[in-house]
Amino acid sequence: MSAITLRELTKVYPNGVRALDALDLEIADGEFFALLGPSGCGKTTLLRTIAGLELASGGTVRIGERAVTNLPPGQRDVAMVFQDYALFPHMTVRDNIAYPLRIKKVGKAARQDKAAATADELGLSTLLERRPGQLSGGQQQRVALARAMACHPKVFLLDEPLSNLDARLRLEARTFLKRLQRELGVTTVFVTHDQAEALALADRIAVMEGGRIRQVGTPTEVFRRPANTFVAGFIGSTPMNLVPARVDGDALTLAGVRLPVPEDARGQLADGETVIYGVRPEYLDYSPEPVPDALTGQVVVVENLGSFSLVSLDVPAEDDTATSVQVVVPEGREPDPGDTGWVVPRPGRSLVYRDGELVGGPTAPPVPAPRTGVGAEA
Numbered sequence: 001m002s003a004i005t006l007r008e009l010t011k012v013y014p015n016g017v018r019a020l021d022a023l024d025l026e027i028a029d030g031e032f033f034a035l036l037g038p039s040g041c042g043k044t045t046l047l048r049t050i051a052g053l054e055l056a057s058g059g060t061v062r063i064g065e066r067a068v069t070n071l072p073p074g075q076r077d078v079a080m081v082f083q084d085y086a087l088f089p090h091m092t093v094r095d096n097i098a099y100p101l102r103i104k105k106v107g108k109a110a111r112q113d114k115a116a117a118t119a120d121e122l123g124l125s126t127l128l129e130r131r132p133g134q135l136s137g138g139q140q141q142r143v144a145l146a147r148a149m150a151c152h153p154k155v156f157l158l159d160e161p162l163s164n165l166d167a168r169l170r171l172e173a174r175t176f177l178k179r180l181q182r183e184l185g186v187t188t189v190f191v192t193h194d195q196a197e198a199l200a201l202a203d204r205i206a207v208m209e210g211g212r213i214r215q216v217g218t219p220t221e222v223f224r225r226p227a228n229t230f231v232a233g234f235i236g237s238t239p240m241n242l243v244p245a246r247v248d249g250d251a252l253t254l255a256g257v258r259l260p261v262p263e264d265a266r267g268q269l270a271d272g273e274t275v276i277y278g279v280r281p282e283y284l285d286y287s288p289e290p291v292p293d294a295l296t297g298q299v300v301v302v303e304n305l306g307s308f309s310l311v312s313l314d315v316p317a318e319d320d321t322a323t324s325v326q327v328v329v330p331e332g333r334e335p336d337p338g339d340t341g342w343v344v345p346r347p348g349r350s351l352v353y354r355d356g357e358l359v360g361g362p363t364a365p366p367v368p369a370p371r372t373g374v375g376a377e378a
């Protein structure tokens with residue numbers, strides 16, 4: 001068993017920065033888990049505190065059955081891959097991969113064999129005698145992974161391991177990493193600031209802000225039902241529209257248009273209160289002709305994103321201000337700036353927030369059973 005359990009984990013640096021703030025989290029054995037959040041939210045600190053490279057200021061870390069909060073890194077049975085790979089430039093690939101085994105006092109022949117076998121699994125066998133400077137970024141990244149794998153750790157900790165690769169290589173490395181993790185079945189915590197990477201790779205994601213966790217869920221859950229407006233704005237390739245609306249009986253009024261209240265928010269809203277109405281640009285339909293129950297406004301910007309465009313409209317609100325609404329329009333049907341357009345939300349796709357927290361939204365689809373005994377959400 002190598003689940004990871006964090007209880008009220010706190011890290012305050014000597015300069016007073018509270019990088020982790022009483023954080024609770026459970027990562028299941030064998031899970032591929034992503035820590036996602038903007039720069040400076042505490043992802044690296046959290047990973048280093050799990051590894052033992054930073055000592056917690058408060059709270060506890062358990063790996064499997066063991067409390068490791070005060071153990072040095074060498075006794076935690078974890079391997080970390082750093083953002084810059086941190087390979088030894090003067091050593092060959094073989095010696096780089098074998099290095100942690102040397103630290104563990106494994107005999108020379110055994111560690112050379114182990115390094116060669118691990119290199120083989122990662123497609124590096126022909127590169128064993130090269131030095132890091134003679135490798136591409138993608139190859140260096142694989143050597144760093146191989147070095148982490150060679151000791152058969154119970155936990156892999158990866159800090160933005162793909163961020164130094166160019167876009168195309170990053171996609172390739174992403175697929176490779178996902179397959180490798182599936183095959184090895186080792187509990188893996190993966191740090192990224194890239195929401196698309198987290199959605200693509202992880203079994204579950206923790207979205208972090210300011211040293212705290214704002215939501216934990218599967219990619220489907222955090223995409224469909226962001227628990228607060230922070231997650232709503234952070235997850236998704238185009239940010240969610242978040243627009244003030246007034247509760248009016250069993251409907252929401254927004255720029256003079258009545259829109260249905262999401263089913264599971266009914267009965268939880270007070271007549272006349274102002275809430276935030278959320279809908280993703282992908283779940284709005286654009287029409288160049290008037291349609292009933294549509295928000296209408298003037299097209300301001302059209303951004304070509306390949307197979308579709310992101311269209312921004314200024315929708316006049318009751319108080320004479322204009323609200324910007326973005327909608328995804330398929331290729332070939334883009335309007336021009338200055339056109340008048342109508343947008344209609346698709347049924348069952350909108351959300352309501354009050355004071356930044358989710359009141360109701362789409363009812364999440366059944367969550368598939370996790371691969372390895374992930375318990376119910378804490």
Ligand code: ADP
Binds near residue numbers: 039045
């Ligand atoms: P992330 O990896 O999400 O970008 P970090 O964990 O690196 O975030 O940093 C979290 C916060 O802690 C930031 O405000 C950062 O400036 C601060 N911080 C990180 N490392 C140190 C350190 N060694 N000393 C003081 N402050 C630090």
Ligand code: MG
Binds near residue numbers: 043
């Ligand atoms: Mg970092």
